[in-house]
Amino acid sequence: MTQTLDAGEGLSQFDSPAARGAPTSTVQTGAKFGTFAITFGIAFALLYTVYERLNWPLFTYHPVLGNLDFGRQPTGVGPPMFWYGWIVLAAASALVVACAATIIPARWLRQATVFCCALAVLWPASLAGLRIFIVDWATFDADFLNSPWVAAIPGFIGTAVITYYFPARLAERLWTSWLLIVPIVGLVVLGSSLLQPWFLR
């Protein structure tokens, strides 16, 4: 099938709108939609994972009362539901990011994607590292280091260095792969957060 598709695609390349002399605007619209769709997929998965982990829903739904409250609300009558709020916030944010992606140069977009993905790993990793340092290594009262804003400093510096040295060609080649890497890593992160409360209980 793969070969069949390849053969079909090989032929269809010559039959593409560009080859047929379709208006440049049609081709550009298609390319822009591609940029939008791929960026949306990457940004949505990344932001959904972040919002879930930080528990930042746009709204909270209380199923027993049928109430919808803005932001994160504590348990009232019955359990609160945050899932809808995470999805809507992630979708809205990803929509903005994806629209912005269609107007910036492709090279910047690839680098920005590397930056965001690296930051999503390094920021929480820095915070975890600082917490380990505070508990196991610090010989002074290092509680002030236990802050996401302090962890942001090494996180951003590390990310900037990685992005600067990341080969542009590799960023170009990897770009569509983020579409699968980010959701899979996101699911690993979200799944591991479920281990303690449910699977190892």
Place this chain on the structure above:
Amino acid sequence: MNIIFSIIREDTFWKILLFIHFLLAVGLLAAVTLQAVAVLMPARQMAGHFIDRSPVPAAGYTALIAIVYVLQALMGAWIYIKYRTYVRIPMEQLRHFWTVGSFELKEHVVTMGMGLLPAYWYFWRQPLSAEHDNVRRWVTVFLALSVWYAFIVGHVANDFRGVGS
């Protein structure tokens, strides 16, 4: 909702909804599995001047899969209200923690799949681009796995407290 509940009993309404959710799930499962198998099938041999085509027109399912996936996610989100109060609480009380955890993960898996739908639709647009052959294949497989996972976990949750349980 009150108008509906004045015509049929509340639990009957939710069971009908759950059954429709199940029927759509079977359809989605069939379509996305066929498409995933089509993109994963080993290459066929060319015979003479004939290019041997797959019996499964994989690209033809794309719009159907995307639409049913969204419909299913919306229906699931609606039924989730009932699940959260009527099913999950007794599930926790009876210590079915694996089922609760698996269902929590199902929410995330389905959400990730939803986020991929615009790109999935783009990659399957005709004429298929050879440049996106690999990513098209794995996005399709990801969606198929997400639907399978959601179906199995949803079925287990239904067996706990749902249609026919």
